[in-house]
Amino acid sequence: MGERRRGESGEPGTGFPAESEELLERAVELLRSCCRDSGSQQGFRYSQAILVENELFRSELRAFARAKAAAGYSPEELRESFAFLLFEREDEARAVCQRGLRVNSSSLRSLGDPAKGVYISEYPDWQRGKSGFIVICRLIKGKVRPVSESSGSCSRPSPGYDCHASARSGQCYVFEVSGGGGAAERPRQVCPYIRLAWSRETRPEHGAGIAEQKPQAPCRWRGQLCLRGRRLGTIALRSAHGAVPAQL
Structure with a gap:
């Protein structure tokens, strides 16, 4: 199970086909509402929104929520939010949608060892270059430990927590530790939701178009x-x- 293309049924309960204008509008609305800088998305164009349909990912997200609720987590700790992954290549984005977000997928180390957890951003406005791909994920952060990225003090997942978070950058280091102390290869609290492409809108070169403007x-x-x-x-x-x- 994974992504579905045009013409196939959408995710139950969303009301969206697997690839549609309505889904694209929903994705863009999410991106803009979650931006750290309200003006940062000006000049970007989005396309090719595809709903990620993987019942295993969704059922594991629900199972994670049930397990933590039974452990006494508060409604705020169990609140589902959105987080974002940025990729330069489509195959990288597609792989996450098909296989899930797994450990050893990041070169970052500021919040924790990438071999024991995964990195994901609370904000989508980190685009670099001229084009790329974004995967919008559903995320349950659980118990969050604020961590200063400059300290480098948390190389391992903190016992009793599910996430290290930086207020400065919006980066989250998410992990799931088993009863035996081992780290899960794919934390269940991250569920890929929508994949879409982005590009910067081209602007005319300096001076271009001036000759076409009529003098006032x-x-x-x-x-x-x-x-x-x-x-x-x-x-x-x-x-x-x-x-x-x-x-x-």
Whole structure:
């Protein structure tokens, strides 16, 4: 099970086909609502939104929530949010959607050992280059330990926690430790949801288009606009011809 293409049924309960304009709109809405900088998504174009349909991932996310609820986790700790993975190549994004997010998939070490956990961002606005791919994931962070990235003090998953988080960068280091102390290869609390492509909208080179712009006509008259004795504002009359009506 994995991604489904156009024409196949969508995920039960979402109301979206596996690939549709509605799904793309939903994905873009999520991206923009989760951005750290509200203006950071200006100039980006999104396409090829594909719903990730993997019942194993979804059932394991639900099982993780049930297990932690039984362990006494609070509703806030069990709250489902969204997190983001950025890739330069489509095959990398597709692999995560098919196999899940696994340990040893990141070169980062600032929040913990990548051999024992996975890195994912709370914010999507980290795009670099001209184009790439984003995987939107469902995430249950569980018990979170705030960690300073500069300290490098947490090389291993912290006992009693499920996530190390940096308030400065929005990076999360997510892990799942078994009863025997071993780290899960694929933490169940991360569930790939939507994959889509992004690109930067091209802008004209410096000076391009200037010759096509028509010069603004000279101002022939400027005065006050009044209605029934009440001044509404200042207006100007521009004309390429010299003649101005005697009465305006």
